[in-house]
Amino acid sequence: MLEQLKKDIELKLSSAEAFAGAALPPVELSPAPEHTGADLSLNWAMAAAKVLRKNPLEIAKQAAVLLREVNAIADATAAAPGFINVQLEDKFLTAAALDRRIKSSQLSKHKILIEFVSANPTGPLHVASGRGAALGDSLVRIHRALGHSCDSEYYVNDAGNQAQLLAASLKARIEGKEPPENGYHGAYLIDMAHKAPKDLKEEDYGRWAMEYLIQTQEEDMQAFRVQFTRWFRESELHKAGAVQSALEELEKNGYAYKKDDAVWFGSTKDEEAKDDKDRVLVRTDGRPTYFLADIAYHKNKFDRGYDTLVDILGADHHGYVPRMKAAVHALGHEESAFVPIIHQLVHLLDNGEQVKMSKRAGKFITLRELTDEVGADACRFFFASRTPNAQMTFDIELAKKQSNENPVFYVQYVHARIHSIFAAAAEKGVEPGDILTPLAPQERALLMKLVWFKPVLHNCLRDMSPHHLTTYLMELAGLFHSFYDTCRVLDEANLPLTRSRLLICQRVAERIKKGLEFLGVSAPEKM
Incomplete structure (x- = not known):
């Protein structure tokens, strides 16, 4: 109902003789400060002062007189330096209380895809993944509630040499040894070693471990109340020849070139993206890089009909943004079609002390452990309560409290x-x-x-x-x-x-x- 009130106010002001012939600014409605005793506050007069070349307080006084004639407005007064404070009629508020409509009358025609979490299938999900999951899933729900076409996706990096490292790490645990230095050291691998089929062939260790962990991640997301439209596997791109197709598209558009027996992406060619250097697409041994696979994945998203791609990324992905912006442009799309959101780190407090975590050493609290301890409700609410660009401290004891402090x-x-x-x-x-x-x-x-x-x-x-x-x-x-x-x-x-x-x-x-x-x-x- 505020939308209609806004239109009514704009119509009243634009049709007034005192403001005739001017390109008036739009009206923005805001909650009035408590000390005013009003319901709404408008800074319109200050915005209009530049156009009308008048004192904003005088404009506010003139506008207030006009707004008293608008249906739903009981009173309007001017306040220095140029605010208009509006008191609404009771009947407007009671009617608004009966109005359950949420969907907008004018819907965007954009088809939106929000990709989030997308953790490597080499271990259980950690707490930072929970922050990305809460952020992404809530945005999907709100988009849909307001009438937008919005899907969600989890990108599974199930290609490359990760399976080999995972296999070597699992093999070591099965044999009672420590994983290789560059392998995976989490205690979860000890548990997996006990669960691995006895007749599992050594060459199948990596694939079995990866499928087991993907299933674990799916279960973690279900426990966290997140349902994805699709779990998209990187291996699908390779099987379909999409990676080579993306490379050919970049070459055709003049963004791929050969140097030192490798193929490079000319990301510095795109001045708007502001990447600091060009990136390798194909290594000297002919293997595509992860970046080329990511470009192919984003091309696939556009090919499926999505025109707004939202990527929710972890705190260590700042350098990824300019190169992917350049890649989106190189594929023939506006850079604005790519919307990156980087969420910052989560620090856990337990009994007032920060929990030390090291993913490399395999010592970290998993998302499932946190969810089991404090509940999905507290996790989801706490993660959603801070802007993505702010680091957050998650107080475990506070999250468990059954009091108004929580x-x-x-x-x-x-x-x-x-x-x-x-x-x-x-x-x-x-x-x-x-x-x-x-x-x-x-x-x-x-x-x-x-x-x-x-x-x-x-x-x-x-x-x-x-x-x-x-x-x-x-x-x-x-x-x-x-x-x-x-x-x-x-x-x-x-x-x-x-x-x-x-x-x-x-x-x-x-x-x-x-x-x-x-x-x-x-x-x-x-x-």
Whole structure:
């Protein structure tokens, strides 16, 4: 409903004689600061001052007079240096509470593919993979909820010499020895050595180990509530001749050249990508590099009809971005079609002390271990609560707490409390009814927060981060606690008011459940 209000305000301003003939800026609606007592705040007058060549406060005063005539607006006032504070009518808020629509009326025609996790099948998934999984899966869910065509994919690097190293490492563990120095040293290989079939031939060690680990990763993702549209194997590209096809495409477009008995990609040729050096595509012995296979994979994505490719990458992939941007351009696509998101490291705290981890030494906490210890709900919520470009500290003890200190418990508890209210109301035979006006301040605050749900989802897509949603849910939970402490819900002496507040509670519970669903978090009815 804010979308329509925005249009109504823009129409009112653009048709005003005072602003006629000017190329007016768009109107941006924001929550008003609490001290103003208003519902919305507009900085439009300050943006329009450059065009109208007037004092922004004078423009705000003129605009405020006009906005008082707009349906849904009860009052509008100007504030220095040029803000317009808007008070909405109660009927607008009550109507907004009944509006469950999320999908946008104007949908993007883009077909989006979000690739994430894509960990090498040489060991169990670690905690950083969980952050990428929570980020990617939530973005897929939000895209789909808003009506976008969006698929998810896990790219499995099951080609190359990894299988050989894995085989050598497994063989050593089966024989009771340490793996080679450049092999895999995790304790998981000891467990795999016990599970390996007794009749397994030595030449099949690598393939068996890789398939076992791929299955383990699939199970880890299921436990983490992540379902991929497709698990795409690198070996499929090689079998289909896609790697050679990609090389030929680059050669045709003038981006591949031979030097020192190798084939190189001219990534420095693309000034926008800003790569610092050219990259090898085919080694001197004729073997393609991982980079060429990655180019073939992205070409495959475009060939399947996707026009926006989102890659969620780990913290060590900064150098990968410019070369892949150049590759996308070399394949004949706009670089903007490639959207890289790099998420930073996760530091684990256990009893106040940082957990030391070394993947090379094989000492690390797996995602499954963390999920089993604190639960998928806490993992998903905590991982989603920070922007991808910020490092995060995951406090294991906090994640296990059953108190309001734990943000996911804080939000889930509101959902459970509302359901306990419903149960008590049902015993008395009372059901939700129409919302009564005038609204109490705590009721207004809750309903106003409900209005912002859809814009918050759009902000998640704008910034490619679900942290806006976790913040929103915590703020909504806080407003409900204030409402519950101040406004009596079940009042036998005033059934109309009880029914009104039950409907407000119902809408809050729906919003919390839906928001948690987008984060991959459950919404329990009892706690």
